Amino acid sequence: MPTRLCSLRQAGHSARSWWMLAAVIAIELLVAAVVGMTLVDERAQVEERAAQATRNDALALERELAAIVRSCDIVLGTVIDEYHRELASGGIEAVRLNQFIAAQAARLPEAEGVRVTDAAGTIRYGSDVAAGARVDVSDRPPFRSLAAQEQDGLVISRPQRTRTDQRWQVMLARGAKNPDGSFAGMAFVSVPVENLTQTLAQIAVPEAGAITLRGADLGIIARYPDPDDGDDVVGQSVVAKPLTDLFKTGADAGTFRATTPLDRIERLTSFRKVAGYPLYLTVGRAEGEYLRSWKKSATITAGAIALFAAMATTLALVAHRTRRHLAQAKLEIRRLAHTDFVSELMNRRALLESAELELARARRYGKALSLLVLDIDHFKSINDTLGHYAGDKALQQFATRVRHALREVDLLGRWSAGEFVAVLPETDVARAREVAERVRQMVAATELTLDGAPRLKLTVSIGIATLAASDEAFDTIIARADAALQDAKNAGRNRVCG
Template sequence: MFSDDVSHSSASTADSASFVSRLLWSIALINLFVLGLVAFTLNQSHDEFEERAEVTARNLSQLLALDIAGDIDKIDVALLSAADEVERQLAVGGIDRQALNAFLARQQGRLPEIFSLRTTDANGIVAYGLGVNPAARQNNSDREYFFRQRDNPKAGLVIAKPVFTRLDKRWAVPMSRAIHLPDGSFGGVVYVNVSLEYLAKTFSAIDVGKRGSVSLRDAELRIFAVYPMSPDIDKVIGEKLVVPELRELIQAGSDAGTYTTDRTIDGVERKFAARRVPDRPLYVVVGRATNEYMARWREQAAMTLALALLFCLTTLISSWLIYRGWRRQLAATLELVREEEKFHTVADYTYDWEYWEGPAHEILFMSPSCERVTGYAQAEFLANPDLLYTIIHPDDRYLMAAHRRDAAHEDEGGTDFRIVRRDGEVLWIAHGCRSVFGRDGQFMGRRASNRDITERKRAEEEIHKLNADLERRVADRTAQLEAANKELEEFSYSMSHDLRTPLRAIDGYSTILVEEHGTGLDDEGRRLLNAVCDNGRRMARLIDDILRFIDMGKRKMAYGDVDIAKLAAEIFTELKAAACAPEGTPVRRLRIEIGALPPSWGDCDMINTVMRNLLSNAIKFSPADAETLIQVSGLTGETENSYAITDHGVGFDMRYADKLFKVFEHVHPPGQYEGTGMGLAIVKRIIERHGGRVWVEGRVGEGASFHFSLPHRRI
């Protein structure tokens, strides 16, 4: 059983470990899967966001490129028409200053992007245009837009790097077209200053986000315009602040491309889309701040991750709850298993033969000990419920039948019967059973215990036999005793009759002899005859005493309160009278002192005999010639009261104290004191029949003290 227990607990530990590991693995897998899914989704959406940002940047850059191309075309048209106008006027005789200035002013007015439309001569001196003072002879020959036109007759439209204009004191991107003299030689340039603010405004019209950037660069990647405007724009404009990615892109000859970098002016990481303005050596670079366009993705990611974490947390909590629940269930199950095992142990290891019989007399439980008692195995009983009744000894089946009838209306009951074991041995069985009731009170059969009481029965039978034997022997003995008693009674009766008859004859004939033939006898003859009579009478008294002694031993006792003091006084008076009665005897001086005596309980007649014998003894053994004092005293004891009759007579030798109370024993030689020697034996017999004791104290010549005790009254 203990090893079973151990294996159970280790099994449960193993169960627990495997359950926990399985639980943890599945939780981990689920979470891993979910996290993987989240990572995949986030990655996907990240890419999507990136792509969308890139597409947007590309679109914006294209839009801007087209827009700028349109503006440039427009400006180029104005430049070309102004150059045409100058060349036409030169061809027809010379410049009409007023008309040209008005023309230029008109053209300038049509283009809000520009704030000046002017011309220079072949030496770079600003000649015409709105607000031009020819007398100032402003020389712009050092300007890029001028010398590039002068140095390269095929320069076409020149877009120079931005400059801070001398006349207008503003940042501008100058653009120029060459003016050809009628002979085809260089005759100066027409130029415009495109407002950087205007460009910036154009840039701001597209939404690149708060931290986005737009820049316009020339073929050498110098910055022409940038949005947002940097406060220290002076340091930026015209500079070749360029990242390798852009450079590689331009050098590769691409018209468009994208890249991401954080090496920007303001250090913000952006995704850039660069596009070449169609037909112009200009590049529009639109940058969108990664932080910005990924902000929503980050939000989403954060949300998703939060949800994923929540999920993980939830799964962990749920798994913990599941584990806890499982543990509880496991504990409960184990407890149940233990309980069941316990009850099984209790049920299976019974020494007696135990079973539970269902309402339809089917066997619901049969203890394995049935085999020990009956020789039939548990399975045999389960297979055949009738076996319970067929193994009962045929002579005792009626007992079981009667018991089953009684059991129908009794909750508890039992009977003893014999069974015949499989090996034929007959056993005595003590059968006890009680009804079983379910929770809601329905009858569920009888639960029975059968105990092998063969040994006990045998012992009982033995005892029974012994008892019967003993009783028979007691009866025999009693009968014998009764017969002996009866014999004794008859004997004593016969004795009293038959022994007395010859005595009577002796006495009678002697008397007749004396009375009727006395005259023929001398004195000696008469003395001898008297001696014959005396001895006859002595023998008669002896017979009487023996009869009394026998009678005291067997007569029925009549208990009652006995006043010993009163008895003593009465008897003393009688004895005193008798002692003095015969004429001629000297008057004896007899005195009695009766002390305070405790009450006594006994047979009054018998106690009377006791007192009579003791008092007469006391008188007898006191000297006749002196005053005789007899004292009667008493003592209350714990269990008995004692009484003493004390005389001051001849006393006796204590060595012979034992002999005093024996039948026929004499302490004094016969003839010295009158008596049969039976008196004290009768006293002893009476006191002993009362359950008391007798004892004596005395010394030769100093008197004797006879004591007797009587037990207290038993209630």
């Protein structure tokens, strides 16, 4: 019974230790979840700030570019009005018209001259047109479109190279009409792409960021900065799908995240149409740039959480093992305190505690209870002749045989030197005699094997006592059993009395 109690207590200590470890892990998971949600929220805030920055930059550039295009449009309109006036007057004074155009061109620092063609596409007048010069631009898309009256108002061309030095430029043009309404030519300005790139460069682009100006077909007009490999990107029209989707909906602005096809960099990009004109701006910030600080902070935080979890788990495991070892040590101490060192049965103290409990249970429920006091006959002579080591071996083998002869519920303990006590719950005197006789015969029929000594045969004298109504404590019943044992000894030993 004490062994079973020890096992139950050990299981209880182990369960509490495991629950403590589970609680520590649950707290770690909770902390990790809270920190994780905080990091996700912080990332969302960082992304929103980055998106707002790109929107602000796109808005600022849109106003700047709109002002440039508007200035060109106003100058072209003014020149066309003057050209119309002179056509209506019946003749054109070339010198005066060129001076007028030059004065207007001075208002456009981003453009390279203002020129006017005739109906055939030959440049006749302009701020920088030399006398007698005849330059044909009839093959240029803006001229063809205006001459065919496919478009009215301001026309903005795709980027095209100049015939002289092969630089990229964008042509802005307006058509002119004769008094009878027929096509009379066009006025146009050329804006170098490098000038537009310088305008884009006014925005401080973060590392791996990109600003792009695109035309009506989303082809690139200008980009800042150029890709690291230095390839000429003007005219390329491959764009990320989110931008294509925005463009198809007719949206004037929007923000999206996508990989830029040009350089395969993941960016957060704001898109904006230049108000009133077929020009589109994109301002993008690389995810690796705007999330760098967050990732560093997240890495440090994750490392701290991992370190905290590792330390907490280690401490919990150490505490768990310490509690388990302490519990085992306590149980071992308790076992040693209740176990006879030689026979490994209950000692006298443990037997008394257990016997009192059985006695109380038997009295409470009106059950029978019997007691056997067993004394090895002439045990002292074994110690005297063969030594205490042999005596201890004899006790161990005797205890094993008696234990096997009893039931699992029966209690057996060492009472004194060669004396043992067995408590038999729910056993009347007749049944107790049967058990005692079986034990006596088993002991008498068994030879004990001792190291370095001839086989030894033992006999045992047994006294029996059964619980009586007058028994108030264990002492009274064991006194009767002890008296019966003395009767067995006086009667010649190796017998059962009681």
